[in-house]
Amino acid sequence: MAPRAALLPAPDAEQHLLAAALEAQKAGRLSEARELYQRVVASQPDNFDARHMLGVVHYQRGELELAREHVALAIRMRPLERAALKNLFLIDKALERRPVEEDISREVLPRLAPRCVAPSSPDEHERWQDADLDIVVLKAGIDTSSPELERLARWFRPRTLTLWLESGMPKQAQSTLATRIIEPTVDALPRANRVVFFGADRSPGDWFQSMNAGNTGLYCSDEPHSLLLDRIPELAREGRAPLRLFFSSATQARRIGLPGTIVGDEARSVCMPSLRIR
Amino acid sequence: MNDSLPSEAPTDKRDVRIIAFYLPQFHPISENDLWWGKDFTEWTNVRKATPNFRGHYQPHIPGELGYYDLRDPGVRERQAALARQYGIHGFCYYYYWFNGKRLLERPLDDMLSSARPEFPFCVCWANENWTRRWDGRDSDILMAQQYSIDDSREFIRSLFPLFRDKRYIRVNGKPLLLIYKANLIPELARTVAMWRDECRNAGIEEIYAVAAMTSGPGSPSSHGFDAAVEFPPHGHMAELINERLTFTNRLFDGMVFNLRNYVAQLLTMPRPEFKLFRTLIPSWDNTPRQQDRGTAFVGSSPELFEYWLEQALHQTCIRHHGDERLIFINAWNEWGEGCHLEPDQRYGRGYLQAIASALAAPFVPPPMRPGLDNILAHATALKKQAAVRQIRSPRSEDDPERRPPRISVVMPAYNHERFVRMALDSVVAQTLDDLEIVVIDDGSSDGTAAILDAFVAQCTRYPVTVVHQPNEGAYAAINHGMALARGEIISIINSDDMYAPTRLAKLLSAMDEHGAGFAFSGTRFIDDEGAEFADDSSYVGQLRDDIARCKTAPNPLHELLSSNVAISTGNFCFRRDLLTTIGGFGSFRMCHDWDFILAASYLTPIRFVHESLYEYRLHQHNTFAGLRLLGHAEADHVLARFFEDIERHPAMLDPASRQTFLNAIRRRGFGGFLPAALRAA
Numbered sequence: 001m002a003p004r005a006a007l008l009p010a011p012d013a014e015q016h017l018l019a020a021a022l023e024a025q026k027a028g029r030l031s032e033a034r035e036l037y038q039r040v041v042a043s044q045p046d047n048f049d050a051r052h053m054l055g056v057v058h059y060q061r062g063e064l065e066l067a068r069e070h071v072a073l074a075i076r077m078r079p080l081e082r083a084a085l086k087n088l089f090l091i092d093k094a095l096e097r098r099p100v101e102e103d104i105s106r107e108v109l110p111r112l113a114p115r116c117v118a119p120s121s122p123d124e125h126e127r128w129q130d131a132d133l134d135i136v137v138l139k140a141g142i143d144t145s146s147p148e149l150e151r152l153a154r155w156f157r158p159r160t161l162t163l164w165l166e167s168g169m170p171k172q173a174q175s176t177l178a179t180r181i182i183e184p185t186v187d188a189l190p191r192a193n194r195v196v197f198f199g200a201d202r203s204p205g206d207w208f209q210s211m212n213a214g215n216t217g218l219y220c221s222d223e224p225h226s227l228l229l230d231r232i233p234e235l236a237r238e239g240r241a242p243l244r245l246f247f248s249s250a251t252q253a254r255r256i257g258l259p260g261t262i263v264g265d266e267a268r269s270v271c272m273p274s275l276r277i278r
Numbered sequence: 279m280n281d282s283l284p285s286e287a288p289t290d291k292r293d294v295r296i297i298a299f300y301l302p303q304f305h306p307i308s309e310n311d312l313w314w315g316k317d318f319t320e321w322t323n324v325r326k327a328t329p330n331f332r333g334h335y336q337p338h339i340p341g342e343l344g345y346y347d348l349r350d351p352g353v354r355e356r357q358a359a360l361a362r363q364y365g366i367h368g369f370c371y372y373y374y375w376f377n378g379k380r381l382l383e384r385p386l387d388d389m390l391s392s393a394r395p396e397f398p399f400c401v402c403w404a405n406e407n408w409t410r411r412w413d414g415r416d417s418d419i420l421m422a423q424q425y426s427i428d429d430s431r432e433f434i435r436s437l438f439p440l441f442r443d444k445r446y447i448r449v450n451g452k453p454l455l456l457i458y459k460a461n462l463i464p465e466l467a468r469t470v471a472m473w474r475d476e477c478r479n480a481g482i483e484e485i486y487a488v489a490a491m492t493s494g495p496g497s498p499s500s501h502g503f504d505a506a507v508e509f510p511p512h513g514h515m516a517e518l519i520n521e522r523l524t525f526t527n528r529l530f531d532g533m534v535f536n537l538r539n540y541v542a543q544l545l546t547m548p549r550p551e552f553k554l555f556r557t558l559i560p561s562w563d564n565t566p567r568q569q570d571r572g573t574a575f576v577g578s579s580p581e582l583f584e585y586w587l588e589q590a591l592h593q594t595c596i597r598h599h600g601d602e603r604l605i606f607i608n609a610w611n612e613w614g615e616g617c618h619l620e621p622d623q624r625y626g627r628g629y630l631q632a633i634a635s636a637l638a639a640p641f642v643p644p645p646m647r648p649g650l651d652n653i654l655a656h657a658t659a660l661k662k663q664a665a666v667r668q669i670r671s672p673r674s675e676d677d678p679e680r681r682p683p684r685i686s687v688v689m690p691a692y693n694h695e696r697f698v699r700m701a702l703d704s705v706v707a708q709t710l711d712d713l714e715i716v717v718i719d720d721g722s723s724d725g726t727a728a729i730l731d732a733f734v735a736q737c738t739r740y741p742v743t744v745v746h747q748p749n750e751g752a753y754a755a756i757n758h759g760m761a762l763a764r765g766e767i768i769s770i771i772n773s774d775d776m777y778a779p780t781r782l783a784k785l786l787s788a789m790d791e792h793g794a795g796f797a798f799s800g801t802r803f804i805d806d807e808g809a810e811f812a813d814d815s816s817y818v819g820q821l822r823d824d825i826a827r828c829k830t831a832p833n834p835l836h837e838l839l840s841s842n843v844a845i846s847t848g849n850f851c852f853r854r855d856l857l858t859t860i861g862g863f864g865s866f867r868m869c870h871d872w873d874f875i876l877a878a879s880y881l882t883p884i885r886f887v888h889e890s891l892y893e894y895r896l897h898q899h900n901t902f903a904g905l906r907l908l909g910h911a912e913a914d915h916v917l918a919r920f921f922e923d924i925e926r927h928p929a930m931l932d933p934a935s936r937q938t939f940l941n942a943i944r945r946r947g948f949g950g951f952l953p954a955a956l957r958a959a
Binding site: 028030031043060061062063064090093094096097098099100101104105107108111112202204205206228229230233234238274 | 329331332333515517518519520521522524526531533538539541542543545546576577579581582584624625628640881905906907
């Protein structure tokens with residue numbers, strides 16, 4: 001969606017901000033543009049151009065709900081403004097595609113089964129027994145005292161566990177786990193032969209390539225299918241290091257439809273969801 | 279007739295030919311030496327690529343074929359062998375022609391003169407400027423196109439040796455020629471016509487001309503083209519995800535998009551009003567060429583590609599026939615744009631294997647509606663099964679030979695113990711007397727069966743027949759019920775919905791008054807408690823909007839083109855004799871009702887009674903998650919079937935309604951389903 005606006009005269013300061021915002025937007029500096037538009041909207045909530053273009057910036061950043069909200073507000077100010085109506089149409093189309101995208105991911109995800117190891121294999125079970133373990137948090141917005149994280153750690157005990165966080169992630173003082181920060185530049189990386197990634201929100205990127213963990217796992221809680229579709233191949237090193245999946249519940253295991261282990265407080269359970277036969 | 283070499287791909291049972299675009303820029307040429315430095319090839323860009331964000335897959339390092347040189351005939355042989363092994367029919371070579379000057383011609387010329395590899399091919403005129411930015415725009419032009427009708431004539435003549443080669447890919451006997459940016463050619467229609475004349479005059483069958491969709495939408499037929507071909511990622515509206523990435527290259531000023539979102543866009547795109555061949559990309563990332571200002575799509579994988587190709591194959595089988603069943607892939611070896619089927623070190627032959635797997639996946643043809651004879655025969659066969667139990671109310675047993683009722687209310691019931699009695703009571707409360715009730719309990723595992731048995735014993739107002747059968751699915755249960763129905767009119771009701779008391783009286787009155795054989799009413803959406811459904815989600819909101827539009831439409835058929843505005847089979851009321859022609863409900867998962875009502879529109883006017891006389895229950899857990907794409911595919915089938923014989927539709931036979939109907943079809947974006955003669959130019 002190209003920026004569409006017919007900027008109207010505004011008081012000098014706002015006019016200046018709007019011009020700067022549009023310039024930033026055209027140059028692809030979307031964060032800067034958003035901030036500038038927000039400043040205008042804060043001082044002039046009824047400024048059509050700022051409101052409309054703020055919506056457009058949100059669209060360009062993939063923030064569709066916010067985009068819709070602002071463009072719809074702009075249209076309330078000028079119901080016949082064609083550019084805004086056209087942009088609302090584009091946003092709605094993009095919103096419609098999101099669930100379709102998730103449907104696609106749901107269809108495709110079971111095809112990743114060959115990249116995941118079957119936990120029912122005795123060898124595989126053996127390999128995860130009684131060995132030191134690193135847990136690496138890839139989930140955004142979680143702290144180290146998260147009950148889910150504690151439960152996962154409890155499930156793996158009595159093995160020696162180290163929890164690894166990326167710099168900038170919050171760490172709670174009351175966490176019972178030994179915690180370290182990943183700093184690839186000083187070679188502070190998980191080095192255990194067994195590594196479980198907690199969550200799939202972000203890519204470990206380059207430092208994962210340097211880790212060389214022999215046995216890798218991914219703990220899945222509530223990630224959308226699309227995110228898992230990104231992360232499973234990456235952590236399975238495109239099939240060269242089959243990944244073991246851990247699920248927060250049987251429901252989660254069924255939802256994902258891949259072989260893996262259910263991590264519960266009760267008995268240690270292993271599941272092998274029925275695979276789609278094609 | 280296709281007289282190109284037969285493909286050896288053993289798996290392609292559906293005659294879909296997959297053609298991969300082929301870039302010849304993998305050998306040094308003097309022009310590139312001059313512009314880019316000594317010994318420049320595409321590999322120069324590919325080698326220097328670096329990741330720009332976390333998880334960014336760059337550089338792509340070639341697999342078993344290595345950093346090859348296309349002057350080596352052995353490389354070309356290995357490429358063709360690989361492509362053939364996995365089901366690719368042929369290559370489409372980019373053909374570089376600049377006012378008589380050709381570039382990168384050697385691989386094609388060597389292939390032609392040596393007659394090797396023995397592998398089908400065609401060409402695409404890459405008719406844009408060569409620029410320093412690799413984007414064909416007007417800045418920093420290295421080699422410019424200057425069009426004239428004489429130059430275009432020389433261009434087509436230069437292709438004659440290729441067209442005469444037995445390996446050249448043909449469509450209905452015509453050599454397939456693609457134009458990359460047709461809109462750049464002045465006097466386009468005249469040029470294409472001239473090309474056809476030139477070919478005919480040279481004793482070559484005239485070309486099958488295809489325009490790439492590189493410059494926005496537009497019908498290629500108005501310029502004399504036979505078809506268009508998608509050229510992803512041109513025209514994409516994918517989601518930008520820069521904000522969700524962690525960039526490792528601070529200078530990166532490009533854009534990163536979500537490939538799955540783009541696939542969703544393409545798979546749900548309405549059928550255009552012209553012949554359009556689908557094109558897929560395994561992945562796409564031009565940062566090797568553009569580096570800091572590049573564009574990349576993330577989220578690609580062989581699994582996603584395989585799924586996408588399966589869908590595209592299915593669509594192609596449904597939409598095109600014979601030689602026109604073509605699918606393109608961008609590309610065999612566009613390494614500088616990160617889109618290549620050729621093996622790399624990360625995926626190996628993964629994308630090639632995905633093609634073979636997609637071709638091997640079973641093709642499930644669209645379900646047909648079973649004929650009335652089949653439905654009746656199936657009902658008779660079911661009756662003999664031990665697992666099937668039929669009980670009839672005392673009222674039915676009184677006089678089995680009595681006059682058939684006017685209306686048969688047919689209910690398919692499945693696991694609705696909470697609602698089924700309410701549904702039946704709403705039928706018993708009708709203001710009409712002359713009806714019977716036929717319920718097919720489709721293998722319910724809850725208390726539904728017992729409730730139905732009790733109802734049979736208690737109902738004194740109407741004759742009731744209940745059949746308990748193993749689960750066969752909703753459409754099969756309705757078909758069974760219709761087979762048992764004796765009434766002149768069949769009215770269906772879902773086992774969790776309800777009729778308004780005057781529903782049948784009003785529908786029948788509307789049918790009688792207007793000589794209509796089919797009627798439905800407005801729908802009220804209720805929740806589990808029977809109250810108006812409160813959640814005005816986009817789904818429910820859209821249904822309500824559809825119904826509201828139907829109230830103002832000149833003909834409900836116009837709204838039925840977009841969706842089943844009757845909402846459910848439970849809202850159908852129709853003459854039983856329609857079944858003789860239409861048959862029963864097809865085994866669609868979602869669209870069996872829509873398929874049925876559209877078929878009925880060929881036989882009878884359809885009346886819409888505005889009043890909300892049907893109460894459709896929406897449950898909070900009702901969801902179409904996972905079914906949206908299936909819905910699109912089924913809608914494609916249903917509409918294709920409806921439009922197959924559209925010239926015979928009553929709305930087309932009446933001159934007064936014909937144009938209105940055609941306008942309604944086009945306005946709703948279904949022009950692509952019209953026969954060629956009716957499509958907009």
